[in-house]
Amino acid sequence: MKATIQQKLTEIEKAYGIKILYSCESGSRAWGFPSPDSDYDVRFIYSRPIEEYLTIKPKKDHLSFPINDELDIYGWDISKVLHLITKSNTTPFEWLQSPVVYKEDTTFKDELWTLCQSYFYPRNNIHHYLGIARGAMETMQGEDIKIKKLFYVLRPMLAAWWCAEKNTIAPMSIYPLMDLLTDDLRKKVLSLIELKSTANESYLIEIDQDIKTWIDRTFDYCMEVSLQLAKKDFDQKISDEFFRKAILI
Template sequence: MAGVGAQEVVVSLEVPDLSEVVAEQSHGLLFATVSGAHLYGFPSRDSDVDLRGVHVLPLTEVVGLKHGPETKERMWVRDGVEIDLVTHDVQKFCRLLTRPNGYVLEQLLSPLVVHTTDGHRQLVELATGCLTSRHAHHYGGFATTQWRLFEKTGEIKPLLYTFRALLTGVHLMRSGEVVAHLPTLLEKLDGPEYLGPLVEAKVLGEHRALAGVDARPAPERLEADLAHWHEELQRARESSELPHEPPAFDEVHDFVIRTRLGQVGG
């Protein structure tokens, strides 16, 4: 499934049947999608499955003194695969959606759909009106955090996360399209050629070290490319036609109310 502004890529997913996980949830879900390394296009053989979604608290858990969980988290192993499940209540998710938060955009627009509803489809359509030039700050900041982690650990994973974030941000600023899939981004933006082999190398292990890869780039090349793509992100933000504030804020507000009142199909 791909909505307006979503990435138009085909991503395969080899995981256990996750529909049973959805059915087990105590609160109804508007949607559930797969995020993380599977969405980004570089899962390892031992990667966990990052399952993300939106649940809807009933009025009885919102209007009284006892408030239901805004965020629900659980990690467990199913059929030999570790599953990391995080869902937000619709109000919290939509609050994040109207801020420059790339995480929730990618979760909402992920083509790896485990569970969908009419409410999900409506929210996907609203997503275009939530894209702003300020999302560049999110992706630049996330890239900086992951680079520091790479400097500390020397692992391939945070290095791929670094460039994935930068390329996603650049492409979003230029096109208004959310693409989180690194192999697709490398084709669209002519990204560093060594990232393709590193994606293949990461398949062998979630925490594989860059030092163990024969075709690894020199540190000077990595630092030069890091600086280049940070600069590209800054230039793309400055020239972006995306608005500074989300024009769909009022529509998303109305969506939350209608969903809470049971007027949006689940």
């Protein structure tokens, strides 16, 4: 599948006259808990010819494509990515940590990751992750929840907790995040990962009571921590400098 994805990316570059600077897997395959029917969530960052940035005509800052043959592909212009980074948006933070990379300019990736550290603000990230977890919990059917949705609670809760406790960008993979858990809870989550590897994403499961208690307590704790953090604004100067350099690559 990797070769197929890389060929698709090459075709996109030629069809749209862009340069893909970085492309990776996002979603369950990168988070560490794929199901047998998981899609391939391919994401990429691209730049356009410099003259297209030097115009007053509005330009679309993203490319999206219909899901086809298990492939879910979309990309963001480097201008959009940098704008989101200056807002401490979690998505670029995650993409740059993906363990599955399809295309990359190593220098670009490393320098962009370094830039991300300057714009990390735990409150924004905590709220992002808590929002995902809350939305997934709302899909519960009585005491049951789809196993896919359960992991849309577990990983975001762990990531929010990481940001609250360590004041650093949360790892993308669930495995280092689980270092925060007690041995008992870690074993239970590992068992769920094993189950998910053999079950379809729509498989219904009852949430373990210990896990449910941990979710509720951690949600409240992370919200409390985030509300104690003052609002923070970032200087965009270094991101502007990065942008000018990136479009000249």
